[in-house]
Amino acid sequence: MFQSKQEVNLLFSYLFNPAMLKYCFVFLLFFYSDISAQNCGVYKLNSQLNSSWVKLDSCWKFQVGDNPDWAKREVNDSSWTPIRLFQDLNELPEIPKTDGIIWFRLRLSKDSLLNQLVMRIYQTGSSEIYLNGKRIHQLGVVSTNPDLVEYYNPRIRSLSLPLSNNSENVLAIRWTNKHYFYAKYYDYWRSFLTVWVSTNDYAAEDNMVKNQQLFNNRIHIVIGVLSILGILYLAFYFFFRVQKVNLYFSIACFVFTAAIDILYKSFNSYARIFWYDAFSSTLSVVYVLLSIYCIYLMFNQKVGWIFKTMLVLGIITIPVLLFISETGFYIFICLGLIESIRINLIALKNKKEGAWIVFVGFALSLLFWILVLLTSTFVLELPTLYTYIPLAFLITPISQAIYLGYTFGITSQSLRQKLQEVETLSAEKQQILSEHNITLEKQVLERTSELNQSLLNLKSTQSQLIQSEKMASLGELTAGIAHEIQNPLNFVNNFSEVNKELIDELQQEIKTGKIDEAISISNDIKENEEKINHHGKRADAIVKGMLQHSRSSYSQKEPTDINALADEYLRLAYHGLRAKDKSLSAGQAGFNATLKTDYDESLSADEAGIGKINIIPQDIGRVILNLITNAFYATNEKKKLVLKNYDPTVTIKTLKIPLSEGRGAEVFITVKDNGNGIPPKVLDKIFQPFFTTKPTGQGTGLGLSLAYDIVIAHGGELKVETKEGEGSEFIIKLPV
Numbered sequence: 083m084f085q086s087k088q089e090v091n092l093l094f095s096y097l098f099n100p101a102m103l104k105y106c107f108v109f110l111l112f113f114y115s116d117i118s119a120q121n122c123g124v125y126k127l128n129s130q131l132n133s134s135w136v137k138l139d140s141c142w143k144f145q146v147g148d149n150p151d152w153a154k155r156e157v158n159d160s161s162w163t164p165i166r167l168f169q170d171l172n173e174l175p176e177i178p179k180t181d182g183i184i185w186f187r188l189r190l191s192k193d194s195l196l197n198q199l200v201m202r203i204y205q206t207g208s209s210e211i212y213l214n215g216k217r218i219h220q221l222g223v224v225s226t227n228p229d230l231v232e233y234y235n236p237r238i239r240s241l242s243l244p245l246s247n248n249s250e251n252v253l254a255i256r257w258t259n260k261h262y263f264y265a266k267y268y269d270y271w272r273s274f275l276t277v278w279v280s281t282n283d284y285a286a287e288d289n290m291v292k293n294q295q296l297f298n299n300r301i302h303i304v305i306g307v308l309s310i311l312g313i314l315y316l317a318f319y320f321f322f323r324v325q326k327v328n329l330y331f332s333i334a335c336f337v338f339t340a341a342i343d344i345l346y347k348s349f350n351s352y353a354r355i356f357w358y359d360a361f362s363s364t365l366s367v368v369y370v371l372l373s374i375y376c377i378y379l380m381f382n383q384k385v386g387w388i389f390k391t392m393l394v395l396g397i398i399t400i401p402v403l404l405f406i407s408e409t410g411f412y413i414f415i416c417l418g419l420i421e422s423i424r425i426n427l428i429a430l431k432n433k434k435e436g437a438w439i440v441f442v443g444f445a446l447s448l449l450f451w452i453l454v455l456l457t458s459t460f461v462l463e464l465p466t467l468y469t470y471i472p473l474a475f476l477i478t479p480i481s482q483a484i485y486l487g488y489t490f491g492i493t494s495q496s497l498r499q500k501l502q503e504v505e506t507l508s509a510e511k512q513q514i515l516s517e518h519n520i521t522l523e524k525q526v527l528e529r530t531s532e533l534n535q536s537l538l539n540l541k542s543t544q545s546q547l548i549q550s551e552k553m554a555s556l557g558e559l560t561a562g563i564a565h566e567i568q569n570p571l572n573f574v575n576n577f578s579e580v581n582k583e584l585i586d587e588l589q590q591e592i593k594t595g596k597i598d599e600a601i602s603i604s605n606d607i608k609e610n611e612e613k614i615n616h617h618g619k620r621a622d623a624i625v626k627g628m629l630q631h632s633r634s635s636y637s638q639k640e641p642t643d644i645n646a647l648a649d650e651y652l653r654l655a656y657h658g659l660r661a662k663d664k665s666l667s668a669g670q671a672g673f674n675a676t677l678k679t680d681y682d683e684s685l686s687a688d689e690a691g692i693g694k695i696n697i698i699p700q701d702i703g704r705v706i707l708n709l710i711t712n713a714f715y716a717t718n719e720k721k722k723l724v725l726k727n728y729d730p731t732v733t734i735k736t737l738k739i740p741l742s743e744g745r746g747a748e749v750f751i752t753v754k755d756n757g758n759g760i761p762p763k764v765l766d767k768i769f770q771p772f773f774t775t776k777p778t779g780q781g782t783g784l785g786l787s788l789a790y791d792i793v794i795a796h797g798g799e800l801k802v803e804t805k806e807g808e809g810s811e812f813i814i815k816l817p818v
Contacts, residue, residue, distance in 0.1 A: 124250055125190040131199065131280050138201075138253075138277040139168045141188055146176075148183035148226060153212035153254040159187050167275050177274075183226060186255040186275070194247045200240040200285045202278040207259035208234050209275070213244065214252055224258050231258055240285045253277075300472040301342060307476055308339040311483055318486075327379040328486070334372035335479060341365030342472070363403045366411065367396040370418045373478055377422045380485065381429040381437065388421055412455040419448040419478075436488040443481020450474045570617035577610040577617075584610070641694035642702070644749060645681040648734055651703050652677060655710040659718075673718050675730040682736045692738045692749055695818050697796060702816075705789040705800075709753040709812045710734065712785065715776070716757025716810065731756050738818070747818040754811040760804040768802065 125141040143162035151157060163176065165186070177184060192199065203209070208222025208231055219241050222234030245251045257275060312335030319328040344362040374392060378385055395414055402410035422444050429437035454471065457464045584607045591600040660673055682692050710732065717730035733754040740747045760768060760775075767773045769790045774783035793800040797817050804810040 127192040135278045135280045139166050142167055142186055144184055144186045146184055152185045154215035155252045184257050188253045189250055191250055192245045198282045199243040199245055200282050201243045204276045205235055206274045207257055210256040212254040224256055304472040304475055305339055305342055308335045312336040327376055331376050334369055337365050338369035363400050367399055371396050374418050374422055377425045381425055383425050409458045415451050419444050436485050439485045440481050443477050447477040567621050570621040573617040574614050577614045581607050581610045639696040639698055642697050642699045643694050644692055645736055647703055648706055651707045652710055652734055655707050659714050675717055675732055678733040680735040682738050701792045705792050708785040708789050713753050713755035716755050720757045749816045749818055751814040752811055756809040759806040759808055759810050761806055
């Protein structure tokens with residue numbers, strides 16, 4: 083086992099050195115005193131109480147059950163079970179862990195030199211304190227009925243202990259525990275019942291009271307600082323929502339403020355409320371998680387498996403904090419700080435500006451919580467360390483706040499520098515911009531002049547096209563008129579030639595003396611003259627009608643028979659198209675179409691059919707003429723395809739529809755053909771000026787545009803319904 087003699091000598095020198103012997107002696111003395119205390123009969127209080135609190139741990143006895151006589155001094159308790167109070171109930175299987183009454187008794191005496199004594203009791207249940215058979219204090223409600231039990235823990239409250247001098251006193255405690263699983267968390271010494279004794283003078287000035295007051299004051303400071311930080315960063319978020327870390331940091335501050343406030347109110351009330359502590363514990367864990375998440379956001383790190391593990395640990399920490407020990411919460415805080423420091427180190431490695439601020443704050447916080455953890459596990463004895471816990475909670479949020487303020491300042495400084503650079507560039511480029519503006523103004527003037535000239539040319543071309551459209555319409559009208567007048571003129575010419583021959587015959591018969599023959603010839607001449615007169619009047623009526631349409635008062639509306647107007651322009655358009663058809667002059671069959679009319683002849687008011695409506699007849703006539711001409715063109719183009727069994731048909735229809743509530747009526751004029759129809763891709767363009775589907779040179783693209791404008795000027799509507807390959811129907815709607 084030992085390799086050399088030197089090792090054996092070294093071992094003996096270590097075991098039997100004076101320091102080691104001293105430690106062993108102290109340990110044995112402590113162990114012996116502890117055992118002797120357990121077997122003592124009367125616990126004696128001496129002058130030590132004048133300068134400290136003395137724990138009444140040994141010499142107690144207990145009995146399970148409930149008997150009021152057990153509080154009396156003369157009761158024989160020799161059969162009771164000895165017990166030390168400063169223990170965990172888990173280590174005392176003979177004591178019930180839930181409902182039930184237990185009596186504790188302690189025989190004690192005090193030195194006559196001691197002043198008035200007081201005691202402090204920390205308990206995880208409720209109790210009644212008896213001295214020599216008389217109840218001196220009631221801490222909560224003790225009852226055999228579990229529903230009536232009320233928990234109460236006076237903690238640092240000093241209770242009177244009027245012991246008799248130089249005589250044996252019996253201190254009896256009637257105790258019950260209602261919820262042991264919950265009570266363990268609140269016992270600072272992890273004991274179900276502890277009793278401390280001191281003098282009244284020392285109790286008023288002891289460090290425990292001072293530390294409690296100091297703790298409360300620091301709690302108020304923490305609540306105020308966190309509230310201010312929460313409001314401040316919530317305002318930052320509302321005015322600059324891009325940085326969401328401000329929102330989460332604000333929520334974290336408010337969450338922890340609520341947790342501390344609830345815990346403080348619950349802790350300073352003698353009757354602790356479970357749901358208050360549960361809510362406070364949950365909020366504390368949420369605060370730690372939010373703080374870690376803020377670090378992720380501040381340094382642009384993705385949430386990974388470590389943070390998800392922290393979420394799981396946080397959920398586990400809540401019941402541990404409530405039912406087992408606060409040590410689990412300290413461990414959770416340390417783990418959260420370690421993860422935050424890891425993220426800080428990554429930020430420092432990436433040369434994140436200002437990351438050292440957060441690193442220093444979290445490192446100091448981690449050091450403090452490690453000391454708290456060691457103290458809570460009794461590795462170290464630093465009782466005053468707990469008074470600094472409220473201030474320790476401010477280390478991380480203040481470091482985060484300083485970092486966020488630092489980054490805000492850096493950003494502001496960077497913006498100011500960029501603004502100065504922009505101002506410098508603006509000053510340098512102002513002259514260049516001025517020169518460019520002068521050049522641009524010259525170019526704009528030149529381009530404007532060119533555009534004006536182009537506009538003048540466009541207007542001239544537009545006027546020429548409109549005049550061409552008017553001339554085309556005039557040509558169509560002229561051709562129709564010529565064709566209409568040609569028939570009566572042919573009759574006049576033919577009967578004039580016949581009369582000339584009859585006059586020659588009449589003169590010859592008169593010379594030969596044949597009076598009867600002469601009279602017969604004169605009668606024929608008279609009949610021919612009547613026919614000449616009839617056809618002459620017919621030609622005169624046609625000319626007067628055209629003059630009526632072309633008189634200078636064309637812009638005035640006048641009552642017009644819409645049926646007669648439509649029929650007239652139908653015939654003019656048809657004859658005009660046939661007159662211009664070159665195939666007729668070549669001896670071919672030429673253009674021919676079936677004309678169908680359906681005029682509204684129903685009785686309306688006291689008039690037949692639609693009656694007369696106020697329109698500008700020349701303008702509406704031009705619209706009808708244009709639509710009918712287009713219909714003839716469409717059917718003629720389809721006929722050129724040499725389709726079998728195709729009969730070109732153009733239908734014109736009028737209809738008057740009364741409106742409700744005496745609002746007048748509407749007149750519809752429809753021109754329908756069975757041509758090729760209008761392709762859907764150009765349907766939206768047919769009413770645009772200069773748009774035409776006819777070949778170059780055959781259309782100006784102004785016919786439908788002018789027709790649309792005329793109908794709109796009359797307060798009406800012009801629309802089209804078409805199906806490609808089957809034909810089109812144009813509908814004119816005019817108000818009456």
